[in-house]
Structure formats: structure tokens, C-alpha cells
Amino acid sequence: MHESWIQPSLRISRLPPYLFGRINALRHKKRQEGIDIIDLGMGNPSDPTPEPIVDKLCEAVRDPRNHRYSVSTGILNLRRDVARHYKERYGVELDPENEVIACIGSKEGISHMLLAMLGAGDTAVVGDPAFPIHVYGVALAGANVISVPLGNDEAFLERIRYVVEHLFPRPKVLILNYPHNPTAMTVDPPFFRKVVALAEQFNVAVIHDFAYGQTCFDGYEAPSFLAAPGAKNVGVEFTTMSKPYNMAGWRIGFCAGNRQMVRALATIKGYYDYGIFQPVQIASIIAMRHCQKYVAEQAHTYALRRDVVIEGCRRLGWETEVPRAGMFVWARVRDSHLAGQSTIEFVMRMLEEAEVALAPGRAFGENGEGYVRIALVENEQRLRQAVRQLARALNQGRATREGHDETPELPGE
Numbered sequence: 001m002h003e004s005w006i007q008p009s010l011r012i013s014r015l016p017p018y019l020f021g022r023i024n025a026l027r028h029k030k031r032q033e034g035i036d037i038i039d040l041g042m043g044n045p046s047d048p049t050p051e052p053i054v055d056k057l058c059e060a061v062r063d064p065r066n067h068r069y070s071v072s073t074g075i076l077n078l079r080r081d082v083a084r085h086y087k088e089r090y091g092v093e094l095d096p097e098n099e100v101i102a103c104i105g106s107k108e109g110i111s112h113m114l115l116a117m118l119g120a121g122d123t124a125v126v127g128d129p130a131f132p133i134h135v136y137g138v139a140l141a142g143a144n145v146i147s148v149p150l151g152n153d154e155a156f157l158e159r160i161r162y163v164v165e166h167l168f169p170r171p172k173v174l175i176l177n178y179p180h181n182p183t184a185m186t187v188d189p190p191f192f193r194k195v196v197a198l199a200e201q202f203n204v205a206v207i208h209d210f211a212y213g214q215t216c217f218d219g220y221e222a223p224s225f226l227a228a229p230g231a232k233n234v235g236v237e238f239t240t241m242s243k244p245y246n247m248a249g250w251r252i253g254f255c256a257g258n259r260q261m262v263r264a265l266a267t268i269k270g271y272y273d274y275g276i277f278q279p280v281q282i283a284s285i286i287a288m289r290h291c292q293k294y295v296a297e298q299a300h301t302y303a304l305r306r307d308v309v310i311e312g313c314r315r316l317g318w319e320t321e322v323p324r325a326g327m328f329v330w331a332r333v334r335d336s337h338l339a340g341q342s343t344i345e346f347v348m349r350m351l352e353e354a355e356v357a358l359a360p361g362r363a364f365g366e367n368g369e370g371y372v373r374i375a376l377v378e379n380e381q382r383l384r385q386a387v388r389q390l391a392r393a394l395n396q397g398r399a400t401r402e403g404h405d406e407t408p409e410l411p412g413e
Contacts, residue, residue: 010142011139011140011141011142014139015136015139015140019344019360019362019363020041020359020363022344022348023041023344023347023348023351023357023359023360026348026351026352027039027041027351027357030351030355035355036355037351037355037356037357038355038356038357038378038382038385038386038389039357039375039377039378040356040357040358040359040374040375040376040377040378040383040386041347041357041358041359041373041375042357042359042375042377043181043243043327043328043375043377044248044375044377045242045243045246045248045327045377046377046378047246047298047301048246049245049246049247049250050245050246050287050291050294052286052287052290052291053245053247053283053284053286053287053291054283056279056282056283056286057279057280057282057283060278060279060282060283061279063279066277066278066279066282067278068278069274069275070274070275070276070277070278070281071274071275072266072269072270072272072273072274072275073101073102073266073269073275074100074101074102074254074275074276074281075102075278075281075282076096076097077285078102078281078282078284078285079096079097079100079101079102079254080096081284081285081288081289082094082096082100082102082239082254082256082288083095083096083099083100083256084288085288086224086226086256089224090223090224090226090227091227092224092226092227092256094226094256094257095259098259098262098263099232099256099257099258099259099262100254100255100256100262101254101255101256101262101265101266101269102252102253102254102275102276102281103238103252103253103254103255103265103269104251104252104253104273104276105240105242105251105252105253106209106211106238106239106240106242106253106254106255107133107253108251108253109238109253109254109255109265110133110134110137110207110209110238111133111137111140112265112268112269112272113207113236113238113255113261113264113265113268114137114138114140114141114143114173114207115137115140115141115268116261116264116265116267116268117141117172117173117205117207117261117264118138118141118142118143118172118173119141119142119143120142120143121143121144121169122141122143122144122169122172122173123143123144123145123146123167123169123170123171123172123173124138124143124144124145124146124171124172124173124174124175125145125146125148125160125163125164125171125173125174125175125204126138126145126146126147126148126175127147127148127149127150127151127156127175127176127177127180128147128148128149128150128364128365128366128367128368129150129182129183129361129364129365129367129368129371130147130150130175130177130364130365131177131181131182131209131364132363132364134175134177134209135147135365138173138175143172146163146167146171147365147366148160148163149367150180150183150185150367151185152178152180152185152186152187152191153191154194157191157194157195157198160174160198161198161202164198164202164204165202170202170203170204171204172204172205173204173205173206173207174195174198174199174204174205174206174207174235175207175208175209176195176206176207176208176209176225177208177209177210177211178191178208178210178222179212179213179215179216179222179323179324179325179326180326181209181211181212181326181328182328182330182359182361182364182368182371182373183328183330184321184323184324184325184326184328184329184330186220186222186323186324186325187222187223188223189223189227189228191223192223192225192227192228192231193228193229195225195228196228196229196230196231196233196234199234199235200230200233200234204234205234205235205258205261206225206231206234206235206236207235207236207238208225208226208235208236208237208238209237209238210222210224210225210237210238210239211238211239211240211242211243211253212243212325212326212327213239213325214243214244214295214299215243215244215295215298215299215302215325215326215327216299216324216325217299217302217303217306217323217324217325218303218324220324220325222325224237225237225257226256226257231257232257232258232259233258234258235257235258235261236255236256236257236258236261236262236265237255237256237257238253238254238255239253239254239256240252240253240254241253241284241287243327244295244298244299245284245287245291245294245295245298246298247284247287250280250283250284251276251280252276252280252281252284302326302327302376304380305376305378305379305380305383306322306323306329306376308380308383308384308387309329309374309376309383309387310322310329312383312384312386312387312390313329313331313374313387315387315391316334316337316387316390316391316394317334317337318331318332318333318334318337318372319331319332320332327375327376327377328373328374328375328376329373329374329376330361330371330372330373330374331371331372331373331374332370332371333346333370333371333372337394338370342360342362342369343360343361343362343368343369343370343371343372344360344362344363346360346372347359347360347372349393350390350393353393353396354386354389354390354392354393354394355389356386356389356390358372358373358374359372359373359374359375360372360373361373
């Protein structure tokens with residue numbers, strides 16, 4: 001049957017090739033062959049959800065009243081607890097009726113917020129590198145992306161200011177993400193005060209992705225964008241249960257802040273979904289009320305894994321800074337290890353030769369070329385093993401090219 005007349009929409013054709021596709025296919029193939037791939041490519045928490053949350057889910061599932069459709073904005077008691085959490089942790093006052101909405105994970109929420117805020121001819125400013133949905137969500141909304149080199153300082157804000165001042169029509173949305181994915185870059189409170197001033201001056205709406213806000217190390221506490229004076233007048237913040245509570249597969253997150261933007265998201269969601277499964281919402285209330293100790297323990301676990309990976313990267317000769325938050329290490333690969341390859345080709349080679357999956361920096365933007373993102377989702381022993389396997393593969397390749405071997409001292413050896 002001839003089906004050439006079937007064509008996807010223009011918004012689909014505007015999306016670039018999914019750069020993780022080849023990597024995911026090769027990883028799946030090798031696992032089907034029984035090969036033990038150490039997967040550090042995806043930020044997919046491998047630790048279990050805290051038991052009190054699971055117990056509450058099981059209890060709520062047995063109540064048939066929770067089997068019906070919920071509400072797309074999230075049940076009121078859940079939104080009240082989000083508001084209480086913001087008040088206690090960040091000193092931010094939120095109206096749970098009008099300034100908080102539940103999402104099917106922050107990724108869904110951000111994507112639908114962009115659909116609610118943007119259309120053909122509109123523009124969003126995004127740092128480069130960026131978490132892919134920050135770019136692709138804009139494209140799916142039919143709008144345009146202006147990428148500026150990422151930063152966390154006055155120079156970065158000046159780059160944004162220049163774009164906003166000189167582009168016509170002016171950008172409508174600024175998308176920020178601290179602690180940052182993939183680079184783990186962080187900011188301190190004065191940064192957000194300057195963001196609010198910029199947004200007020202140029203009438204730009206701010207969307208802040210705060211997915212890693214509770215996963216902090218070494219005494220650092222990531223500031224909430226909403227804690228900056230006037231922030232609720234110019235933007236919203238997205239949080240998630242995925243990372244701090246190991247609830248990634250549960251798919252629940254929140255948007256809070258500017259009531260006009262929250263209302264716009266609620267309108268979109270009202271057409272798209274019937275809300276999150278109610279037992280998941282009820283269990284999330286228990287998480288926020290009674291499971292903060294687990295959040296601290298999980299952050300400590302990530303800090304220990306971070307230290308193993310940082311030490312391993314340094315012994316490989318890969319440049320990296322010590323993250324203050326998040327669940328990734330962002331590492332600059334030695335040119336001799338890249339051997340003229342792009343980071344996408346390099347990551348494919350490491351899958352084949354080292355049996356370790358990494359995320360190529362180029363998948364997050366042009367400024368990610370030369371870097372890899374390493375997810376802290378395996379235990380310390382597996383992380384040390386991954387570094388050993390990378391070192392052996394890299395030195396074997398070097399020996400083949402140069403006729404000698406030079407194996408570095410590795411962590412744990």
C-alpha cells in the first residue's frame with residue numbers, strides 16, 4: 001500500500017534528530033546479548049522510593065474512591081502541602097488555589113507551559129548547553145529558540161540582556177535551570193534578584209526548572225527563584241518528586257508562581273489529561289510531610305558517588321569541577337581520548353569498547369561538544385568499575401595507535 005501521502009506535522013519536522021537514539025539502540029542491543037552495560041547515561045535514579053511513600057500508595061490504591069479520574073490541577077490537599085513546603089524551606093508564600101498546580105512530572109509541565117505561553121513568531125531564550133525539553137518544547141510549541149552560552153554570572157545575564165534588547169519582536173520567555181542539567185552549574189540568591197529585575201524591565205516571563213533543588217552537597221542550599229523579591233510577578237518554578245524522593249517512575253511534579261501562567265498551564269492540561277492517579281498524589285503528601293530525612297540521606301549518597309567519579313575523571317585526565325548539587329558530573333574529555341571524534345562518536349565507542357554508557361555533551365547543545373555527562377545512578381563499586389573499564393579501553397586504543405600502553409592508577413586499586 002502506497003502511504004507517501006502520510007506526513008507528520010511541521011512541528012515534528014522542525015525537531016532535530018534525537019541524538020540519544022543511536023546510543024539507546026546500541027545499549028539495548030548489547031543488553032539483549034547478555035552484556036553487562038554500566039549505564040551512566042540517563043539520570044534515572046536506581047535507589048528505591050522510601051518505604052513510607054510506598055506503604056501509603058498501597059493503602060490508597062485499595063480505596064476504590066481513588067480509582068476514578070482525579071483533577072488535572074492536582075488535589076487541593078497536595079497543592080496545600082506544596083505551598084507549605086515552599087513556606088518552610090524557602091520562605092515563599094503561595095496560594096494553593098491559584099499559584100500551585102500538579103504536573104505529570106516537571107518535563108510534561110514545562111512542555112505544556114511552553115505550549116500555553118508560546119506560538120508561531122514567539123521566541124524563548126535558553127542557555128546552551130540545555131536539558132533537551134527546554135529547547136524541543138519551544139519547537140513543539142511552534143516558536144523559536146535563541147541560544148546563548150550558558151553561565152551563572154553577570155556576564156551571562158548581559159548576554160541575555162543584549163539578545164532581549166536587540167531582537168524584535170522581543171523574546172517572550174526566558175528558561176533557566178539551576179542546579180543545572182547537564183553541567184551541574186549552580187547559583188546563589190543575588191543571581192535571581194538580577195533575573196527578576198531584567199524580566200521586569202523587558203516584560204519577559206521566566207520559567208525556572210528546579211528539579212535538582214533538594215539534591216545539594218557540602219552545606220550548599222540551592223535558592224528558589226520564587227524566593228527572589230517580585231519573582232511571582234514575572235515567572236514560575238517547576239519542581240519534581242523524581243529526584244529527591246526517588247519517585248522518577250511515579251511521574252509527579254509541580255509548577256508554582258505567577259498565577260496567570262499557572263492558569264494558562266491549567267487550561268492546557270484541562271484539555272490534555274484527567275490528572276495524576278490519585279494514590280500517587282496522596283503518597284506524595286506523605287513524602288513531603290514525613291520523608292525529608294530520606295532526601296538528606298539520598299543527597300549524601302550522591303555526594304559520595306560524586307567524589308568517586310571526580311577522582312576517576314581526574315585520573316583519566318578529564319577536566320571537571322566539583323558539583324555543589326544535582327546527580328551528574330560534567331567532564332571535559334581529553335583531546336587525545338576523543339582522537340578526533342565527536343562526543344557522540346566517542347560515547348558510541350565507549351559503549352562498544354568499555355561497555356559503559358555516557359551521555360554525549362553535544363546532545364545538550366553546541367557548547368556541550370567535547371564534554372560527557374556522567375550520571376551518579378550506580379553504587380560506588382560500580383562507578384569505580386566503570387572508570388577502570390573506560391581507562392582500559394582508552395589505553396588499549398592509545399596503545400594500538402602509538403605502540404605502547406600506559407595505565408593510570410585508578411580509584412580503588
